[in-house]
Amino acid sequence: MSSKPVTRPTYAVVLQLPYARRTFAAALLGRMSYGIVPLSVMLAVTRATGSYAAAGTAMALFGGTSVFLSPARAALIDRHGPRRALVPMTAAYTALLGLLTALVSGPGAAAPPVLAAVTAAAGACTPPLGPTMRAVWARLTRDRELLLRAYGLDGVAEELLFVSGPLLVGGLVGLAPPAAGIVLGGCLMAAGTAGFVRSPAVRAMGHGDGRGRARRAAAPRGALRGVVRPALAAAGVGLALGVVDLVVVAFAEQRHYGDDAVAWTLAALSAGSAVGGLFNGAVAWRGPARARLPLLVAGLAPALAGAALAPGLATLAPALAGAGFFVAPALATAYLAADEAVVPEARVRAGAWVNTGVNAGGTAGAAGAGLLLGGLPTALCFTAAAAAALLTALVTAWGAARTDRVGQEAVPAA
Structure with a gap:
């Protein structure tokens, strides 16, 4: 190879x-x-x-x-x-x-x-x-x-x-x-x-x-320990997306839009993700993937906060496209960070844990959105999704910084 x-x-x-x-x-x-x-x-x-x-x-x-x-x-x-x-x-x-x-x-x-x-x-x-x-x-x-x-x-x-x-x-x-x-x-x-x-x-x-x-x-018994943060970051992305999917449906129903309008609005999210993924792959990034990961997850937050201010689907769709711009890059970087953290013989499991993280997060987000929509307006639900992305980014960044400090302390002085 x-x-x-x-x-x-x-x-x-x-x-x-x-x-x-x-x-x-x-x-x-x-x-x-x-x-x-x-x-x-x-x-x-x-x-x-x-x-x-x-x-x-x-x-x-x-x-x-x-x-x-x-x-x-x-x-x-x-x-x-x-x-x-x-x-x-x-x-x-x-x-x-x-x-x-x-x-x-x-x-x-x-x-x-x-x-x-x-x-x-x-x-x-x-x-x-x-x-x-x-x-x-x-x-x-x-x-x-x-x-x-x-x-x-x-x-x-x-x-x-x-x-x-x-x-x-x-x-x-x-x-x-x-x-x-x-x-x-x-x-x-x-x-x-x-x-x-x-x-x-x-x-x-x-x-x-x-x-x-x-x-x-x-291979060490803790070979998959380094996958925890990439999987957590992926779960945070999935959580935000799970909330958004259901909230968009409620947003459209409250404003008497048809199902086709919902489909096109969510398609804007996917289109933004596709563009972001292609852009992310075309950039020559410096530094390890684990350092970029929290920044990409945090990028979801302002776009989702902007979605909370949208008066209709015509303005909501661009906001979701902006959020989508960070989805594929964040997930691709999570997979790369997980791959960097494990021995070659654990690569499939590492990728599976990241995959499980994003899907489990999506399931939890959909369930949470159902509860939130029972008592909160859609604007606050979008804000909650933005807060979840930001909190995930902070936790992931703290973990990456802690790993770097431990790694530096482990290097013997010359």
């Missing part, structure tokens, strides 16, 4: 790394399932049972097992290698999605507890292609600037997948029942994983040989 420093790291150079394009394309094909399956499951269960409560329970279990068991699945990949771990995970995931499709497509829908159990099991088997692909990027190059660009490109692509996935489901349900989206998501995951594990860049990872086991045995 590439170990020479790159004089001018660019996105074009990232895609010219050995096997990068075919590996990245296969990973994105599989990861498209992430944007398709959740909405399809929710629509299919709702139509089959006629119960929003059953659909909500199924979705909560699917999302919960997928997010909170992600580090455990990543540990299997670190231990056994992507090929030996991803293939059975994908087989179980697609089989369970197929079973769920059968349960919601028959003449009589299965009982809600059965549907909940199957969706929870499917979520528990979700293949972590995102963290694994980021571990591949770290293996393809040792140049930190080029790796930052790779993470930025990866983050922007993932942002676009989560935007295009629901749009694809929206078009599909006009032609077929929602269960067709579940089938499509399973097929995309199977095809993407098959192409991913066949890549030479993936085959070179974690063969489980004696040297790999020796390196894992020699």
Whole structure:
């Protein structure tokens, strides 16, 4: 793999790394399932049972097992290698999605507890292609600037997948029942994983040989301790975003806007994130990622505070685009900081913990927003999201400064 420093790291150079394009394309094909399956499951269960409560329970279990068991699945990949771990995970995931499709497509829908159990099991088997692909990027190059660009490109692509996935489901349900989206998501995951594990860049990872086991045995028990702050920063970003998503819906309803206006307003947030991610990857940053991370998280705060002052969606959308400008850079930097903090044999787990942080934060933010909207105006809810981002940035900065002091004290005097 590439170990020479790159004089001018660019996105074009990232895609010219050995096997990068075919590996990245296969990973994105599989990861498209992430944007398709959740909405399809929710629509299919709702139509089959006629119960929003059953659909909500199924979705909560699917999302919960997928997010909170992600580090455990990543540990299997670190231990056994992507090929030996991803293939059975994908087989179980697609089989369970197929079973769920059968349960919601028959003449009589299965009982809600059965549907909940199957969706929870499917979520528990979700293949972590995102963290694994980021571990591949770290293996393809040792140049930190080029790796930052790779993470930025990866983050922007993932942002676009989560935007295009629901749009694809929206078009599909006009032609077929929602269960067709579940089938499509399973097929995309199977095809993407098959192409991913066949890549030479993936085959070179974690063969489980004696040297790999020796390196894992020699790795310190606290190898993942340095991931705490990047995961916390990602959780703060997710928390702010979780609040914003629900508050925008309430904001639009109170002013009698349609659902399409909500979609376009949230799309402005995603567009800002995509632009910010590309910009972040194009800048030659100096200093360690852990020093930049709190600044990027703090950048969300003034934009969200500005959203609190918006009188309508026409002014809210630019404010959210400004907040989005810091989202992808903050998450890409969190992944880079986590990668810098661990031994190579723990890279997939490190990325999974950051991924878990942002998703868990989003879940907590949505729940918190529901409580806040019961007694506060939307302006104060946006202010609360800004305060959460600022507090996270302060805690992350304090932790980074403390780590630097400890590191300096550990260096013996000359």
